[in-house]
Amino acid sequence: MSSYFTLIGFGPTGWGWQLVAATLMTLAVSAAAFVTGAVFGVLGAWAKLSGGRAVRGAADAYTTVLRGIPDLLVIYLFYFGGSALMTSIGKMMGSQGFLGLNGFLVGMLAIGTVSGAYQTEVMRAAFLAIPRGEIEAARAVGMGRALMLRRIIAPRALRFALPGLGNVWQQVLKESALISVTGMLELVRQIHLAAGSSRLPFDFYATGAALFLLLTTLTGLLFRGAEQRTQRHERQG
Amino acid sequence: MDFTFLSDTIARLLPAIPTTLALAGTSVAIGMVLALLLALLRLSSRVAAIVVRLYVFVFRGSPLLVQIFLIYYGLGQFAAVRDSWLWPFLRKPWWCAVLALALNTAAYGSEIIRGGLTSVPLGSIEAGRAAGMSRFTLYRRIILPLALRQALPAYGSEIIIMVKSTSIASIITLMELTGVARQIVSESFRAVEVFLCAGLIYLAINFLLTRAVSLLERSLNPHLRGANT
């Protein structure tokens, strides 16, 4: 037991600082992926709600495909494909050899693209949940499109979207574990390295799981708090 | 479009489909039984409910990859495991993957089933009690049939998620679809084409599964279809 605490501690043989750094890295790449997904989500929802046949078709293809193939495959696609792209661009510019794509960028883009498919559906549903009457009232009072979007639609949609977005965030946080296959030093990769060189792999992986549980719980609470704030206008019971 | 390469790739990927399906099928089957047990356990006593909730929290709150690593790399840490009759199973990637996937889907599945159980109309339960049904008969004839019908759509989604999750087994060297794809990539260096082929196959599997679940839903719910009288 004491060896476990030494190993995860902050002493000279301890992995403590590395674990902290890796946890922060996980948070960072997850946040970046989530924001990327949010951008895709807004675009996708907009395409599905107000686009023409072709645009809507493209958005449907996007959400169907990205929700129908494994996330790991998307990461590999971005990682290997991205590197191939970089290498050929590099060759055009005169460099030799293989140019690897930065793990953070790959993770952010890959998971962001997948997350965007889910966020499209969440935002689309949230928009559709806004009572038509409220939008009509805004139009009747003379609000222009931009003003209506900013003052009525976005806030109302946010309230309906938050629960779904909370779920998507949890998904992103857990999926970030898969970025470890690119070698990027986030939490799972760090734990994997530490476990491999110790005699206590179970303890390390269990610690990793516990750290993830901490992350999901704490950020879950944040989302819950935000949900409650946006729902304070609603009657209870 | 190098069609020869593409068709060769698909030909090499096809034999991996049974592996993926077997992995998903076994995990879902075991996970479903476990999920039902967990859902029923949760209703039995306060202590059992806490244990089940803890289980669900742990398996839904941590990444599947960590869970697989825990089982594949982690269990070997304990001499008790290494010396037991389970070890021949637990040192093989296949069984570790099945175990991890089953435990994972059981957590999600139990919540889905629980949702189905709480959706059974109280009146239907009361009518069963008033007719003298024992608890067992009540569950068997009324509660579970209604609960499982209600849970089917959500469980169908969970099965699709499981099929996608099998790709993670490639990380512990299992040669399912993603694993074989990676191998082809490492030989041919044509990553995008190979992975796109693999993606296409996954899409096809999921499409067929979605249809199958829809059909099952429709056949089990004649009482929800439009009136034909």
Place this chain on the structure above:
Amino acid sequence: MTAVLSLQGLHKRFGKLEVLNNISVTAHEGEAIAIIGASGSGKSTLLRCIPLLEVPEQGDITIGAETVKMRTRGDRREPADAAQVNRLRAQLGFVFQSFNLWAHMTVLENVIEAPIHVQKRPRAEVVEEALVLLDKVGLIDKRDTYPSHLSGGQQQRAAIARALAMRPRALLFDEPTSALDPELVGEVLRVIRGLAEEGRTMLIVTHEMSFAAQVASRAIFLHQGRIEEEGPPRQIFADPLSDRTRQFIRRHLDRS
């Protein structure tokens, strides 16, 4: 006349509210007893105590020759023998206000479910009887229809057939028409009247005063958990002994 079921000294409270206060009722063979009273007077609770859907804190429930065995667990009273409770329930036919048909079964399947799985009777015999009952309540052509495709009146008639299929000693109706649209009430009352005229033993909790006046052989008026008055319909409905009864009847008989 033999006593089909008997309640002695029932007391029931929900929290601080005393819903039943020393209620004793005996139903004899062939009697149709109407239980009337204001909302909250305890009438539904009284009826629900009979098949132990509610458990009274004090008092005995006797069905046929058997009294329900009770025990105390901590501060709660509960039936001591679950098998006995289920056995006795199978001797009663309970009809709910909200019908409570099982949605995943057709009308016929609803009717045959308990006789086969609770009473363990042979399927062929049960189905034959069920078809006769469905014909009797006018639903023979709906036997393979699902409840969601039936009107409220049809569902309640199916529920009555389901209760009858158990070959019950007594039928218990808990406000059978209160959840129905007005134009559907008549078809259900017609069926119940027919059963009363056949001589079935039944207890009906109802708001339908004129129906109760015509069909019941005895009426019980509950007020705030106590039996204010009981007697033949010509007494309760036309010339009650108690002022409270008179006021209640006057207020409600005009409306129905």
